Amino acid sequence: MPIFALKMLFGDSARFYGMLLGLAFSTLLISQQSAIFVGLMTRTFGFVTDTQQPDLWIADPVQRFLDDNKPLRSTSVQRIRSITGIEWAVPLYKGLLSVALPDGKRQMSQIIGVDDASLIGGPARMLEGSLTDLRKPDAIIVDIRASQREFRMTKPPGGGPPRDLRVGDTMELNDRRAEVVGICKATQTFQSQPVIYTTYNRAMGFAPRERRMVTMVLAGLSPGADVHRVKDTIREKTGLWAYTGDEFARKTVGYWMSETGIPINFGTAIVLGFFVGVAVAGQMFYNFVLDNLKYFGAMKAMGASRWTLLGMVCLQAATVAFLGFGIGIGSTCAFGLSLPEGRLAFRMVWQIPLIAAGAVTLICTASAALGMWRVLRLDPADVFKGA
Amino acid sequence: MDPVPTDAPLAVSARGVGKRYVTGDTTVVALRGADLEVHSGEMVMLVGPSGCGKTSFISIIAGLLSRDDGALEVLGQDPAKLSHEARTRWRLRNIGFVFQQFNLIPTLSIAENVAIPLILQGVDRVTACARAAEALREVGLGGREGSGPNLLSGGQQQRVAIARALVNEPRVLVCDEPTSALDGHTGLRVMELVAKMGRRPGRTAIIVSHDERIYHLADRIVHMDDGRVDRVEKPPPRVHHAAT
Incomplete structure (x- = not known):
């Protein structure tokens, strides 16, 4: 049948x-x-996905999600480094700044300042140039999407038809000169702002000066260290909260799920x-x-x-x-x-x-x-x- | 009780069969002790006014309904004593049905419709369809096996239904008002076919009908009234009507 x-x-x-x-x-x-x-x-946690090196993301306890910046004291980095089980700790700057393009266009962009020495926190996928080029003067690395959309120049310097931003172009970040040394591919952020990478110290120069400038501390664990114990120790000794990448991503998603x-x-x-x-x-x-x-x-x-x-x-x-x-x-x-x-x-x-x-x-x-x-x-x- | 017209063995023996339908506080008595004996090879017609219990009686005989009173044996078996599943299998092997409304599945070909009882018996589809084609030839529809039922006239559809009822060689054929959806002439032709195929050695046909023009085709006419068998008569001689 x-x-x-x-x-x-x-x-x-x-x-x-x-x-x-x-x-x-x-x-x-x-x-x-x-x-x-x-x-x-x-x-919402695209930056965490792109940044695979740290074992721990250390932030202010009141920070509710990735982009909810609650800057820390600069001494936080040294305090974290002194904790048993931490092999390395680097500062990270993450903030919004106004970018002026050579054709006069202005665009709010997300600036990520990574550790000058190790470049930990830098983009995972470089399409043009190299991550180490960030050590050049005024160097910045721009996300490919931004170079083709928000930063596309209708009137390029030197004339010619409209074109994408490319390596060698300059722009101003908060009225300070910056030169594009590389193009990367970053996971698109929730707010869809262009992403620009630079070094932490250079970011300090671009950003308006504040008392607390470290957005987060990224840390790596010593071989064999117990992650739970290290997290507890960080909480006890610094009053800061440490998350693994997955935990931080879940916390971020949890915020968007419950608060929006x-x-x-x-x-x-x-x-x-x-x-x-x-x-x-x-x-x-x-x-x-x-x-x-x-x-x-x-x-x-x-x-x-x-x-x-x-x-x-x-x-x-x-x-x-x-x-x-x-x-x-x-x-x-x-x-x-x-x-x-x-x-x-x-x-x-x-x-x-x-x-x-x-x-x-x-x-x-x-x-x-x-x-x-x-x-x-x-x-x-x-x-x-x-x- | 009615005279037995033949020495053939009894196919149906009903004694004092009663049936009541209860709906809420209302009880309707459909059968009040109906008696009937039908012999193998015989074709009887149950006739009577609407509501006299004909369809209930034939449904009980066919194992579709259970009785409330009396005794019944069909082919030596009391269907009420069988479990639900066993009664279903018993019907499949022994009873052929011709419905008032044909009930041919419109999305199947007529050969497939006819093959259904065989497939239900476990015959493979190819063999079943071949036997169905043979049955269709017997009812005069050879060569139209692939047609859909909706392409056939009412008379042809009822012929398909007859082929379906008989394809697995049931020993009892039950028909409820098989001509009610047909015009007089077509109804007569269909009933002649039922009479030809239903009255074969070892087969018994019980037909419920209101149509007096087909009474002459039966061996006996069983008149029912108020839930009982009122009288049993020999069929009247054939009455010639103008075709409608």
Whole structure:
């Protein structure tokens, strides 16, 4: 009977395509919105992802997320270095400064000042130039996206057509000269400001002078050191909080999840996607079973067992679910692949198809269960009577 | 009780069969001790006014409904004594159904519709469809195996339903108002087919009908009234009607 069950399903083409469309759209909404949400959340800790060298990120206890800068005293670095289990500790500056381009354009940008000696905290992927070029006078490294968008010059110095910022160009950071010595590729930040890397001491020169300038301390553990014990010691001796990269990323995501409306907005879209599936595909499948009830009843009268009939309904539901999910998740992936890189926060992780598949399974299982309940309750004598 | 027209073994023996339907506080008595004996090879028609219990009676005989009173044996078996699953299998092996509304699945070909009882019995699809094609030839629809039911006239659809009912060689054929959805002429042709195929050695046909024009095709006419068998008669001679 499986082939007949499928022929019954495919033969009712209007309803079959309606169910497919409903489930595909539901899957698309659920997976696409989830992927954008994950993409956005990933951007909130993009700098942590790019900076793999430190074992510990040490910050002020009241700092709630990565970009919530609460500067520390410069002596914090030395105090951290003195703690047992710490092999190295370097300062990091992270702040917003105004950048003036040669063509007169001004742009707020995120300046990251990394340790002058070790260059720890620098960009992981260099596209042009070298990280060590940061040791040259006035040197800065600019993110490729910024060089092509925010820093693209409409009137380049020396004339010529509009062009991207490139190595050798100069700009002003807070009225001080800076020269581009390299182009890197950094993970896009949540606020989408251009990212500029320089050394810590040079950043101190660019940034307005304040009493506390160290944004965070990055530290590496001695071989064999117990990370929990070191974190506790840092807390006891300095009053600062230390996080591993994963912890800091989770803390940052936790802030955006609990303190902003982003999860509610995306959650609403995802729930709507689910209900679209229920309303369109679920109801259509239930109606499909109801419309075929008299045939199921006739088969029951002829001697089809309950299990045969339930198997037919299950197969029909599973087929619709599988095809609808496939089309939906395929459309989401096509959508993601068709986007220019960095244009939209879109990140497909393996959990998203699993969640979408779960939602589609739930919709189809619920509607199939209702349909099966009707089939089980069906009295073949009613069909015989023509009821 | 009715005279037995033949020495053939009993296919159906019903004594004092009663059936009540309870809905909330209301109880409707459908059968009040119906008696009937039908022999193998015989074709009987159950006739009577609406609500007299014909369909309930035939449904109990076919193992679709359970009775509340009386005794029943169909092919030597009391269907009520079988479990649900065993009764389903018993129906599959022994009973062929012709429904009032055909109940052909529109998305399957007519051969596939006819093959359903065979496939339910475990016959493989290719063999089942081949036997279905043979059954369709017998009812005059050879060469149309691949057609959908919706492309056929009402009479042709009922022929398909008859082929489906008989394809697995059931020993009892039950038909409920098989001509009610057909015009008079087509109904007569369909019933002639039922009479031809239903009245074969070892097969018993019980037909519920209101259509007096087909009474002459039966071996006996069983009149029912108020939930009982009122009388049993020999069929009247054929009445010639103008085709409608």
